[in-house]
Amino acid sequence: MNLYQAVIIGGGPAGMMGAITLGNHSVKTIILDENESIGGQLVKQTHKFFGDHAHYASTRGFEIAQKLDEEIVKNENIEVENDATVIGIYPNNTVVYIKDGQEHKIQAKKILIATGAMEKQLPFINSDLPGVYGAGAVQTLMNEYGIMPGKRFLIIGSGNIGLILAYQLIQAGVEVRAIVEALGKVGGYEVHANKVKRLGVPILLNHTIVRAIGDESVEGAVIAKIDDKFQTIPGTEREMVVDTIAISVGLTPLTELAEQAGCKVEFIPELGGYVPIRDERMRTTNPDVFIAGDLSSIEEATTAMIEGKIAALEMARDINGSDTKEEIEEELRTLALFRSGPKSVKIRSGLEKMGIKISIPTKPIINEKKEDVIGKLRAVLECDEEIPCNSCEASCPFGAIHIGENLNSTPVLDAEKCTGCGTCVNACPGLAIFMMKENEEESTVTLGIPYELLPLSEKGQKMWGLSKEGNYVCDVTVERVIKYPNKTNIVYAKLPIEFKDTVRHFAFPKKESPIVCRCEEVSLEQIEKVIDSGVTDFEEIKRLTRVTMGPCGGKNCKLVVLGILSRKTGVPISKLSHGTSRPPVKPVEFSVFKKGGDER
Amino acid sequence: MEGRIEEHPILQFKRKKKIKFYFEDREVEAFEGETVAAALHAAGIRVLRHTPNLGRPTGLFCAIGKCSSCLMEIDGIPNVRSCMTKVKEGMRVRRQKGKGDVL
Ligand code: SF4
Numbered sequence: 001m002n003l004y005q006a007v008i009i010g011g012g013p014a015g016m017m018g019a020i021t022l023g024n025h026s027v028k029t030i031i032l033d034e035n036e037s038i039g040g041q042l043v044k045q046t047h048k049f050f051g052d053h054a055h056y057a058s059t060r061g062f063e064i065a066q067k068l069d070e071e072i073v074k075n076e077n078i079e080v081e082n083d084a085t086v087i088g089i090y091p092n093n094t095v096v097y098i099k100d101g102q103e104h105k106i107q108a109k110k111i112l113i114a115t116g117a118m119e120k121q122l123p124f125i126n127s128d129l130p131g132v133y134g135a136g137a138v139q140t141l142m143n144e145y146g147i148m149p150g151k152r153f154l155i156i157g158s159g160n161i162g163l164i165l166a167y168q169l170i171q172a173g174v175e176v177r178a179i180v181e182a183l184g185k186v187g188g189y190e191v192h193a194n195k196v197k198r199l200g201v202p203i204l205l206n207h208t209i210v211r212a213i214g215d216e217s218v219e220g221a222v223i224a225k226i227d228d229k230f231q232t233i234p235g236t237e238r239e240m241v242v243d244t245i246a247i248s249v250g251l252t253p254l255t256e257l258a259e260q261a262g263c264k265v266e267f268i269p270e271l272g273g274y275v276p277i278r279d280e281r282m283r284t285t286n287p288d289v290f291i292a293g294d295l296s297s298i299e300e301a302t303t304a305m306i307e308g309k310i311a312a313l314e315m316a317r318d319i320n321g322s323d324t325k326e327e328i329e330e331e332l333r334t335l336a337l338f339r340s341g342p343k344s345v346k347i348r349s350g351l352e353k354m355g356i357k358i359s360i361p362t363k364p365i366i367n368e369k370k371e372d373v374i375g376k377l378r379a380v381l382e383c384d385e386e387i388p389c390n391s392c393e394a395s396c397p398f399g400a401i402h403i404g405e406n407l408n409s410t411p412v413l414d415a416e417k418c419t420g421c422g423t424c425v426n427a428c429p430g431l432a433i434f435m436m437k438e439n440e441e442e443s444t445v446t447l448g449i450p451y452e453l454l455p456l457s458e459k460g461q462k463m464w465g466l467s468k469e470g471n472y473v474c475d476v477t478v479e480r481v482i483k484y485p486n487k488t489n490i491v492y493a494k495l496p497i498e499f500k501d502t503v504r505h506f507a508f509p510k511k512e513s514p515i516v517c518r519c520e521e522v523s524l525e526q527i528e529k530v531i532d533s534g535v536t537d538f539e540e541i542k543r544l545t546r547v548t549m550g551p552c553g554g555k556n557c558k559l560v561v562l563g564i565l566s567r568k569t570g571v572p573i574s575k576l577s578h579g580t581s582r583p584p585v586k587p588v589e590f591s592v593f594k595k596g597g598d599e600r
Numbered sequence: 601m602e603g604r605i606e607e608h609p610i611l612q613f614k615r616k617k618k619i620k621f622y623f624e625d626r627e628v629e630a631f632e633g634e635t636v637a638a639a640l641h642a643a644g645i646r647v648l649r650h651t652p653n654l655g656r657p658t659g660l661f662c663a664i665g666k667c668s669s670c671l672m673e674i675d676g677i678p679n680v681r682s683c684m685t686k687v688k689e690g691m692r693v694r695r696q697k698g699k700g701d702v703l
């Protein structure tokens with residue numbers, strides 16, 4: 001039997017980081033991984049990661065995997081066994097795995113189990129139909145193999161995985177009909193949600209999937225509203241034509257091997273379900289066995305890597321007496337910092353149940369906004385939630401962005417210092433930074449947006465300016481396109497100044513005319529026709545098309561209609577007469593007026 | 601080929617050698633390095649087996665070898681995870697019906 005100092009089961013971010021750390025401390029290590037190459041779930045992540053600059057922030061997941069892999073290849077102490085499926089752990093730290101149809105046995109002084117997690121299933125009628133996939137499965141097919149399993153998607157669950165999947169699907173060129181969320185608020189980070197909302201993907205809160213439709217394969221889905229007890233509200237069911245349903249309602253740790261190794265597990269829902277009990281330094285109840293990554297708590301690749309490192313440092317101490325005390329303390333501090341934001345409340349309370357208390361070094365704060373400088377090309381930061389990320393601060397060559405000691409604090413811009421270079425727009429993993437310059441004399445604004453879609457726009461092209469919810473706002477003209485090696489390009493376009501805080505995405509015009517007035521269902525085309533027939537008075541357009549006359553009273557579309565009129569007539573919006581506002585400003589039942597009033 | 605992404609804003613798919621395999625005696629094209637399940641999806645095939653008791657069609661769920669939803673009969677051997685098995689030239693793949701005979 002082969003003897004090793006350390007065996008790592010699972011070559012994902014936790015296992016890879018663990019191996020590198022062990023190798024660096026002269027520990028002979030072997031990684032056993034079930035796949036053709038290591039990298040775990042990182043290889044299918046095309047988005048840039050949040051986090052600290054020292055921890056691969058602003059780097060795309062698959063590139064992090066490549067970098068770690070390079071380090072592993074260079075390290076003489078690390079051996080990698082791919083296509084190796086571990087089937088059991090036996091007494092005396094014996095690990096048994098199958099490779100090429102053959103059984104292999106190895107023994108190690110210490111074992112690091114980093115088997116990760118698997119997607120939770122969601123039971124609904126026909127949930128076993130082909131075409132209902134775990135979100136991760138769709139990512140694997142799409143981003144690892146370049147194979148698209150469908151054309152029209154419905155995503156269940158608005159956690160980060162669901163949100164990121166929606167964005168990746170659109171990048172790959174297919175349609176996402178909606179994201180359905182059972183709770184009353186979005187599960188994932190706001191910046192990830194905003195990314196998909198402005199591409200026009202609705203996030204339906206308080207909704208659930210009732211059934212999948214189809215005989216052999218998914219052809220549709222029925223969704224419905226639910227009440228606060230998660231019961232579907234009769235009469236709210238509606239059918240959607242989709243061919244693929246992706247489930248992202250959470251992950252659950254894969255504890256089987258840890259249990260075989262004699263590690264005690266406990267049910268801690270905050271951490272993802274059954275998890276092995278372990279101490280702060282990742283040691284389980286079996287002193288020779290350590291865990292890291294999603295197996296220990298469902299979190300992110302960034303925290304998985306830090307946990308892998310901590311486990312490895314402690315293992316190295318056991319194995320060859322390496323002095324790793326200071327390093328461990330440093331990593332524990334970093335980990336605590338990552339977990340100090342409001343989005344980590346669950347993890348913190350889950351860990352507390354296990355007796356691990358996280359002392360937060362400095363509390364994250366909502367930094368106060370500084371005064372803006374109108375008329376200068378500068379960054380606009382739309383990142384108001386406390387998330388573990390400081391890529392913008394780290395990327396700015398001019399020190400114009402401040403976050404502070406705790407990376408969960410929100411970023412603020414010092415517009416005086418900002419030179420308008422655009423570096424932060426390109427670096428931001430949340431795509432939450434835009435560039436802006438008002439051109440007051442011509443009543444326009446130049447807006448720069450991060451753009452990661454195909455085709456890339458070109459100078460002079462006409463595009464649609466879309467709102468934060470993905471609705472048509474106005475036409476825009478592309479001024480310039482800056483390409484970057486990391487593929488987050490910046491597209492600058494000009495639009496009416498009135499829409500500077502509304503437009504946040506540019507899209508190529510579609511054949512189908514967009515609806516401008518949602519209440520009365522009036523399209524852009526209908527409005528343009530009326531204007532083309534010679535009608536240039538807003539009140540007249542209103543009478544002819546019924547725009548702004550629906551229940552919302554024109555709150556959503558009035559300015560958009562004025563924008564169209566302005567574009568057609570060449571008169572700036574500010575110079576147009578915008579009609580009279582009549583009561584009621586909110587929808588009221590007619591019976592109220594019939595009853596008559598009480599004059600005071 | 602159908603179902604395969606050609607152009608992507610972030611990723612580049614470097615495909616290896618083109619090969620052929622058989623699905624229910626029908627010839628299917630694939631690229632070396634793809635899993636059986638992936639190659640079938642590229643060809644628009646999503647039903648991978650029928651369940652033992654109710655005979656319901658099922659397919660992929662996790663695609664990473666964890667859920668056993670994708671079991672197929674590959675080169676005569678039943679209960680093989682098609683999401684973890686690399687497709688090979690001339691391979692014979694069938695939908696698994698029922699539990700599969702123990703060899
Ligand atoms: S645009 Fe350039 S100077 Fe301004 S905040 Fe961003 S990185 Fe800094």
Ligand code: SF4
Pocket residue numbers: 050191381382383389390391392393411427428429430431432433
């Ligand atoms: S604005 Fe800054 S803190 Fe927010 S996601 Fe972007 S880079 Fe991270």
Ligand code: FES
Pocket residue numbers: 659660661662663664665666667668669670671681682683684
């Ligand atoms: S799809 Fe889950 S094991 Fe293959």
